[in-house]
């Protein structure tokens with residue numbers, strides 16, 4: 001029997017009683033999908049999945065993306081994006097090491113930003129009995145609901161710009177800062193001109209309506225938003241800073257402590273997430289699949 005247990009009042013639920021390595025019946029899938037969209041983040045503990053099984057399950061939600069970073073995809077499975085700090089025999093990163101340094105939602109810079117991501121934990125670093133590398137999720141719908149009506153009206157017509165190029169530069173600067181502080185970083189490939197050309201800057205509504213639930217949420221994030229459109233940069237930056245502080249208040253957050261075998265799925269329209277880099281050089285390996293969404297409105 002499938003059971004759904006809420007993990008916080010606004011965001012996050014645990015789903016037990018499902019084996020995702022087997023095809024779900026339509027009724028079970030509908031149950032799981034409803035729990036997912038209602039709770040924005042769901043964890044299915046104790047799974048044992050091959051890449052093909054992870055792909056088969058997540059494909060039921062829509063078309064899977066092939067990440068713009070080819071070097072971080074799993075060989076023969078372009079739908080799988082590798083999140084890892086591990087390196088191959090030649091010393092090259094086997095995946096993306098620092099996807100998630102900033103609050104962000106996956107692929108929010110794309111013309112059709114991602115609907116959801118699913119991350120399957122294969123290797124979880126543990127130190128002194130405590131798993132490391134927690135992921136934090138903030139509900140942008142709960143944060144939006146909590147705004148005063150007057151601000152909701154002001155925000156309704158505003159747009160912000162999501163930029164993959166600016167994100168990579170920001171990430172690179174943060175990496176250099178880590179190196180200065182003596183934190184090990186794996187040298188990553190710079191994006192190629194072709195990669196950059198495939199993800200031009202996107203003008204996106206600041207208040208976005210969820211195509212499945214109809215809920216409104218704040219669709220701007222620290223990682224991918226470069227600036228607000230249609231207003232002076234400084235004014236836009238001040239507004240964004242206020243919204244980021246608002247969104248990431250503790251009452252809107254679920255923090256996931258990983259266990260091997262967790263399949264964690266989150267709604268990229270309704271939540272933002274952020275990784276924790278407290279484990280390196282302990283090895284960490286997760287596989288992500290990402291379902292394509294639709295143009296924001």
Ligand SMILES: [Fe+2]
Pocket residue numbers: 099100104105106273
């Ligand atoms: Fe991410």
